[in-house]
Amino acid sequence: MIEVCCALIFHQGRLLAVQRHADTDHPNQWEFPGGKIEVGETAVECIGREIQEELGIVVRPEAFLYPLVHDYGSKQVKLYPFVCQRGMQELCLTEHQRYIWLNASELGQPDWQEADRLLIALTRLEQLHWFGQDDEDGGKKQCPAQD
Numbered sequence: 001m002i003e004v005c006c007a008l009i010f011h012q013g014r015l016l017a018v019q020r021h022a023d024t025d026h027p028n029q030w031e032f033p034g035g036k037i038e039v040g041e042t043a044v045e046c047i048g049r050e051i052q053e054e055l056g057i058v059v060r061p062e063a064f065l066y067p068l069v070h071d072y073g074s075k076q077v078k079l080y081p082f083v084c085q086r087g088m089q090e091l092c093l094t095e096h097q098r099y100i101w102l103n104a105s106e107l108g109q110p111d112w113q114e115a116d117r118l119l120i121a122l123t124r125l126e127q128l129h130w131f132g133q134d135d136e137d138g139g140k141k142q143c144p145a146q147d
């Protein structure tokens with residue numbers, strides 16, 4: 001079983017999704033940023049490290065959702081989803097090819113990895129109260145290369 005943390009990062013009432021590169025497992029599929037928990041690391045430490053590595057930002061975990069186990073056939077993944085608020089820094093991808101900010105009604109549109117599609121459906125993600133909520137930093141800063 002692979003234990004993986006992922007971040008549901010909200011900004012101005014929208015949720016961040018990132019697209020995997022074509023040469024990875026699950027090529028070109030969409031997911032929430034995150035990664036595998038390392039030996040000796042807590043889930044909270046993992047999510048902070050992964051988001052710093054993948055997006056170059058600091059996030060503050062605010063809530064966590066019930067973990068979800070999914071069997072891909074070749075592997076089993078246990079996904080630990082954290083709801084986070086975005087920090088003030090620019091968002092710059094280091095391990096994904098694109099990002100998008102989704103509102104609740106757009107959640108079904110990306111070609112999600114299977115575990116994420118299940119997470120969205122089973123937790124009724126569209127009902128999370130963070131959708132539609134504004135946050136403070138105005139959202140002006142984004143890495144131009146990713147627009």
Ligand SMILES: Nc1nc2c([nH]c(=O)n2[C@H]2C[C@H](O)[C@@H](COP(=O)(O)OP(=O)(O)OP(=O)(O)O)O2)c(=O)[nH]1
Pocket residue numbers: 002004005006025026031032033034035036037077079113114115116
């Ligand atoms: N990061 C992430 N991985 C997910 C999600 N949903 C899902 O099924 N996975 C799977 C895909 C991968 O098999 C595994 C995470 O692998 P990863 O390659 O992102 O992890 P990592 O950053 O630690 O990678 P590495 O150091 O081993 O290269 O979990 C998700 O929302 N986010």
